[in-house]
Amino acid sequence: MKKKYIIKDARKHLVEQIDSAEGIEGIVMQDNLAKNTKGLSAVIPKDNDGYCTVYKMDCDDGLGLMTVYQVYPGIQLIYNDFEATGCKWEDTLGQNALEINHCREGREGSRLLSGSCLYLGEGDMSIHTMDNCASEMAFPLKHYRGISIVINLELVAEYPPQTLAESGIDILEFKEKFCAGGQCFIMRAKDEIEHIFSELYSVPDCLQKPYFKLKVQELLLFLYMVDVTKERQREMYTSPQVEIVKEIHKKLVSDLQERPTIEELSKEYLINTATLKATFKGIYGQPIGTYMKEYRMKQAAVLLRQTKSTIAEVANQVGYENQSKFSTAFRDILKVTPAEYRKQNMSE
Template identity: 90%
Template sequence: MKKRYIIEDARKHLVEQINGIEGIEGTAMQENLVKNTKGLSAVIPKDNDGYCTVYKMDCADGLGLMTVYQVYPGIQLIYNDFEATGCEWEGALGQNILEINHCREGREGSKLLSGSCLYLGEGDMSIHTMDNCASEMAFPLKHYRGISVVINLELVSEYPPQTLAESGIDILEFKEKFCADGNCFIMRAKDEIEHIFSELYSVPDCLQKPYFKLKVQELLLFLCMVDVTKEKQREMYTSPQVEIVKEIHKKLISNLQERSTIEELSKEFLINTATLKATFKGIYGQPIGTYMKEYRMKQAAVLLRQTKSTIAEIANQVGYENQSKFSTAFRDVLKITPAEYRKQNASE
């Protein structure tokens, strides 16, 4: 059975919240969120003015936290922390709500209304209107940490931050610039993105309000200067391709003692080998062989910590008949021998 976060109305409510102006109206809306939100274990206001709210999600395989800061009227900055395979929500979202996502750790996937699927790797940034994505986000590595900046274009156009107003930038033009014809804009990891977002992951509490305001304005000014025609877009994958590759992934990790070749998988699942290799790497961030080697070693590390099985037995359980080859692979991935790793983690 597929495990995933269920955030049925959280994202819709976040959009509703972003439509509010700071102050009394925002506080009242926060109270409605607590009453109406489904699938959340807690909605925790961190202050009295509605500036910061933490949304806590429970599910079978872990927790998710979305920490939401109301930086300006119509602009939210959201810290996303997920340990799960995905999240979903209900209801249509606004066409004039722009979402900018930055992936710090893990991978994040979205399905567009066209049926195309796209994936962000570490350091990547995406921009899309919130009504253009289907009601599910995927976290293929079962771990995701990132930042979202959500912008109500009409509200920000009416109440622009000072720097934006002084620059003469028309925020409404961002939709046509980055999301024309239902597209989603992807910018691969680069120094400029790293500079803007990396500093947001370590801001002292006492400096958050002024610093968030500066960084959001810096981001908007940077986006104004971006020439979208010069940015090479990430490849997108069709929904059927993605579903087939997810089934292949499930088969690969369900029995680590079995070693299927790409050709065998291609024939069994009726998918072209080139498409299989490209789509797998697009979803999981690595070629199949590299991914499975690391997956096997991580599972071996768990067995070394939590069981008394011999190293030879563990090697066999993760698909290595030769203990020497297993030890070499383990050291390649974890930079330590299995015996040393077990000794270091003997207290667990």
């Protein structure tokens, strides 16, 4: 089992860590996050002092890892790497545990106890109390990479990091500031967030402990200065809206030769066209037309690599009767023509 690891590539990380987990007997809970938690198929201690533990998560249709670092008493930094559409678990974390999430790649969705659903895109950050979200995460693009920072407010108030103590900041006030009335605070991608989080995705092992401490304190000082009244919040969607749009997405990708219009989908699924367009973009990050064009081209690329179908046949399979229009669309997305793409992949 590897003792050191730099998280640079999500897919490589998933495979290497899961391979190293084979043969582990029993589950050893070594940090507050995992205590009384169900939904884990393996726990992999990476050191002897409990500083870092890797959790292999139960995902129905893919792989998921959470690499947890105990940065301060009551503060954990977690790398999330998922190649799945979702993950569920059971825990007993309460209302005085605050979770800060940053989305690096893909998209991540959460359902609040109110029934509202929120989605983070690349660069976005959210803050909520742990008891306000259902114990599940959704990854609409079947890929998610990000960082979570979990703060036990009472423990941190009792044993604050040095910078927090010197500044006189009351960490307990963060709950009322960002999560008053059970709300979830969402900050759109901006330079300040990128500055804090970007460097955390490529930290050498020898610098992890001091660097994590530095960045966590920097984040807390930044959040103290945030004026929540001036931040434009991400939209939220109701659970029924989300479920309808997921069904529409399933219909769209299940038969690429069909091209239903938004109006037709709206009538079939009894959803307002404006709501359909807004909710689809909120979940999947792009307008329906843009998303489906990219999806078709990605599927076409698979067919060009893995089958001997002609370019005209591939075009038809992904919903294009006109080969010329297909070639133009393919080049728009993959920056090469279908013929060039096939030739390059055959030579490789």
